[in-house]
Amino acid sequence: GAVVSQHPSRVICKSGTSVKIECRSLDFQATTMFWYRQFPKQSLMLMATSNEGSKATYEQGVEKDKFLINHASLTLSTLTVTSAHPEDSSFYICSARDSSRGPGGYTFGSGTRLTVV
Amino acid sequence: AQSVTQLDSQVPVFEEAPVELRCNYSSSVSVYLFWYVQYPNQGLQLLLKYLSGSTLVKGINGFEAEFNKSQTSFHLRKPSVHISDTAEYFCAVTRLDNAGNMLTFGGGTRLMVKP
Numbered sequence: 628g629a630v631v632s633q634h635p636s637r638v639i640c641k642s643g644t645s646v647k648i649e650c651r652s653l654d655f656q657a658t659t660m661f662w663y664r665q666f667p668k669q670s671l672m673l674m675a676t677s678n679e680g681s682k683a684t685y686e687q688g689v690e691k692d693k694f695l696i697n698h699a700s701l702t703l704s705t706l707t708v709t710s711a712h713p714e715d716s717s718f719y720i721c722s723a724r725d726s727s728r729g730p731g732g733y734t735f736g737s738g739t740r741l742t743v744v
Numbered sequence: 745a746q747s748v749t750q751l752d753s754q755v756p757v758f759e760e761a762p763v764e765l766r767c768n769y770s771s772s773v774s775v776y777l778f779w780y781v782q783y784p785n786q787g788l789q790l791l792l793k794y795l796s797g798s799t800l801v802k803g804i805n806g807f808e809a810e811f812n813k814s815q816t817s818f819h820l821r822k823p824s825v826h827i828s829d830t831a832e833y834f835c836a837v838t839r840l841d842n843a844g845n846m847l848t849f850g851g852g853t854r855l856m857v858k859p
Contacts, residue, residue: 661846670849670852671849676846722788730776731838733778733790733847735780736787737786738787
């Protein structure tokens with residue numbers, strides 16, 4: 628089945644530094660990538676949607692200059708948290724969709740727990 | 745816009761008992777419906793989905809769900825739960841008129857199976 632590899636699974640960084648999270652679709656082409664943020668014991672909140680080769684579309688309230696999304700190929704998308712602060716600490720999850728698989732073809736990465744100290 | 749309501753934030757149940765996790769949605773257009781399971785510090789795994797056809801959908805791990813259009817519900821059921829079913833469960837929808845749209849999630853239900 629479709630697999631999305633997300634790395635790193637855990638990262639601790641100092642306040643003010645940047646962190647990059649990668650999501651790779653291993654056996655399919657991710658025409659669309661979704662990035663979510665999840666706070667403890669809460670649901671997933673969509674941060675942005677990106678289509679391969681296009682600029683990402685950010686949800687209201689999400690700072691595009693802080694959360695940089697790159698989707699340069701059909702198998703790789705990255706989320707870079709720039710100048711991280713403790714309030715950016717969260718669980719980040721990517722989800723890739725292959726449009727050729729018809730409706731409902733969403734595959735999730737295993738998530739990245741970011742802790743900013 | 746769509747919205748999804750999971751009526752129970754936590755559902756405690758004893759092992760081998762039946763369980764129902766409730767999900768109601770609101771949408772101005774027709775939607776596809778999904779149930780996902782999340783284990784601690786992991787991503788989401790698809791349990792089942794309703795796209796069209798029979799309103800009773802069977803998924804993995806013995807789960808099933810029934811789509812009720814008149815009640816705008818998509819409740820998840822399992823006749824006999826196991827300890828290993830302890831996890832967070834999310835109901836989600838996406839618009840039928842543009843299947844490339846993002847998923848809208850409910851708030852989640854924590855299923856706690858006790859021995």
